[in-house]
Amino acid sequence: MHLTGHEIDHITENSVVLSDGTELEADIIVACTGYNISKSLSTFELIGRNGVDARKVWNDDGITAYKTVMIRDCPNFFLIAGPNCATGHSSVELACENCAAYFERIAPKILSGAYKSVCVKTKAYYDWFNEIQGELKNAVFGTPFGGCYSWYASDSYNPTTYPYSQIFYWWDMRHPKWDDFDVETDPNYLSQDSKLKQS
Numbered sequence: 001m002h003l004t005g006h007e008i009d010h011i012t013e014n015s016v017v018l019s020d021g022t023e024l025e026a027d028i029i030v031a032c033t034g035y036n037i038s039k040s041l042s043t044f045e046l047i048g049r050n051g052v053d054a055r056k057v058w059n060d061d062g063i064t065a066y067k068t069v070m071i072r073d074c075p076n077f078f079l080i081a082g083p084n085c086a087t088g089h090s091s092v093e094l095a096c097e098n099c100a101a102y103f104e105r106i107a108p109k110i111l112s113g114a115y116k117s118v119c120v121k122t123k124a125y126y127d128w129f130n131e132i133q134g135e136l137k138n139a140v141f142g143t144p145f146g147g148c149y150s151w152y153a154s155d156s157y158n159p160t161t162y163p164y165s166q167i168f169y170w171w172d173m174r175h176p177k178w179d180d181f182d183v184e185t186d187p188n189y190l191s192q193d194s195k196l197k198q199s
Helices: 037-041 054-061 092-111 122-136 166-172 192-198
Strands: 008-011 015-018 023-025 115-120 181-185
Touching: 092 115, 092 166, 115 122
Parallel strands: none
Antiparallel strands: 008 015, 015 023, 115 181
C-alpha cells in the first residue's frame, strides 16, 4: 500500500492521475467515502446519454439508484453499495454481494456483444424511488424524526437504507426484471450458436 495526500485530478481508461501529475495504473477503483452518504454520492461527475448529468439528477430529484445499482440515463453503469443498499440489520458485505450478483446477471450480455447497452427505463427508475421512500416512511430509519435519528436520512427522504429484508434483497437481485430496461442490441451480433452454424 502507498498512502498519498494528493487529490485525484482525473481518471483515464486505465489509470488514476493525481494532482501532482503522478499516474497510477488501476484495474479497479474503490471510492471510500465515509459516512456522509448524501455528500459523497454527489461529488463525482457522471455524464450519461444525451448529456444527462447524474449529479444534477440527484440534486434535483433526490439521490437514488434503481435496485440500488443503476442511475437513469447512464447505460452500462452499475454501482456496488449504491444508494439505499444499507439495511441497518445486516452486513454491508452482503449488500455488496447482492449488487455484484445483479451485475453478474446483466454484464455477460454486454460483454458478449449481444447487447450494446442496458439502461434502466426512466419510469422504472422513479417507480423504484417512490416505492422505497413510501416503505421507508413506515420504517424506524425513515426520517430523522421517525423514531431513530441517524445519518441514514435527510429531512425529506432516505438515500441510504434498504426498505426490505436482506433475504428479499438477495432474491430480488438474482432475478432482474428485463422489462424495466432499455436494451440496445447490435444488429451485427451473431450468437455463439449462429457462429458455429455458419462455420
